[in-house]
Amino acid sequence: MTIQTVSTNTSYGGVQGVYRHASQATGTDMVFSVYVPPHAQGAKLPVVWYLSGLTCTHANVTEKGEFRKACAELGLIFVAPDTSPRGPDVPGDANNAYDFGLGAGFYVDATQEPFARNYRMWSYVTDELPKLVAENFPVDAKRQSVMGHSMGGHGALTVALRNPHRYLAASAFAPIVAPSLVPWGIKALTGYLGPNKDAWRSHDTVALIEDGAKYSGFLVDVGEADNFLKEQLKPELLEAACAKASIPLTLRRQAGYDHSYYFISTFMGDHLHWHAERLKG
Numbered sequence: 001m002t003i004q005t006v007s008t009n010t011s012y013g014g015v016q017g018v019y020r021h022a023s024q025a026t027g028t029d030m031v032f033s034v035y036v037p038p039h040a041q042g043a044k045l046p047v048v049w050y051l052s053g054l055t056c057t058h059a060n061v062t063e064k065g066e067f068r069k070a071c072a073e074l075g076l077i078f079v080a081p082d083t084s085p086r087g088p089d090v091p092g093d094a095n096n097a098y099d100f101g102l103g104a105g106f107y108v109d110a111t112q113e114p115f116a117r118n119y120r121m122w123s124y125v126t127d128e129l130p131k132l133v134a135e136n137f138p139v140d141a142k143r144q145s146v147m148g149h150s151m152g153g154h155g156a157l158t159v160a161l162r163n164p165h166r167y168l169a170a171s172a173f174a175p176i177v178a179p180s181l182v183p184w185g186i187k188a189l190t191g192y193l194g195p196n197k198d199a200w201r202s203h204d205t206v207a208l209i210e211d212g213a214k215y216s217g218f219l220v221d222v223g224e225a226d227n228f229l230k231e232q233l234k235p236e237l238l239e240a241a242c243a244k245a246s247i248p249l250t251l252r253r254q255a256g257y258d259h260s261y262y263f264i265s266t267f268m269g270d271h272l273h274w275h276a277e278r279l280k281g
């Protein structure tokens, strides 16, 4: 599997790169970013996966996430995939809405037409891209963790709950915790997986926990001034599910913060320290 370098820039003594490759999973070219911190030659480093939210590419967090200083200090590789397949032949939302189709893959493998061929973001982020990154960067595959924002917070929590031994830590900014119950999620899961709600449960954090999935603990930040908090995010449902299942949850309600990268970048350092603590060799 080969990758093409789009750009590299030195930052905090490491290298911030952007790369392109032909994805088998999505049948399209995909672009992703990787930050490799300064490290001793031959060293293998832990890797943090960051899954982005609606409308994002790799670029939003790469440019606005302010993760590099902490990653350089903590010795963490940081990988940011795109949020959907893209290209002239990839079907999107019929009305060009921002919350379905391009930029809104929801980290599932679609089963419904016309999306099933390209919208395979679950396979992409849990299988194809990890293999590609391990082949091309100094990754210690035994030390991986995952975080994300909003739709990507949903992705991070579901990926962790379904692969608890591979991802040693999981955290989220403003995650969609119960997509089966909120407008963004209902639209996406119906469109990609069809109307049978049984098929949605393995892509719903609260449902996965209700169905018995276990995890060592989550760090979740939400902003109290986030316009999506009450209708789409509903952190109280995660709080209740974790309490019932005895899954440790650190849920922080941050006064004054909204849904934006001003919020994410403020608490990015806290999250990376949380991950580094759990990724120690």
Ligand SMILES: N[C@@H](CCC(=O)N[C@@H](CS)C(=O)NCC(=O)O)C(=O)O
Binding pocket: 052, 053, 054, 055, 056, 060, 098, 149, 150, 151, 259, 260, 261
């Ligand atoms: N206000 C946005 C809603 C989508 C949104 O807030 N997206 C979040 C993730 S759910 C985001 O990170 N947007 C890109 C950015 O802030 O850079 C829109 O209508 O495009």
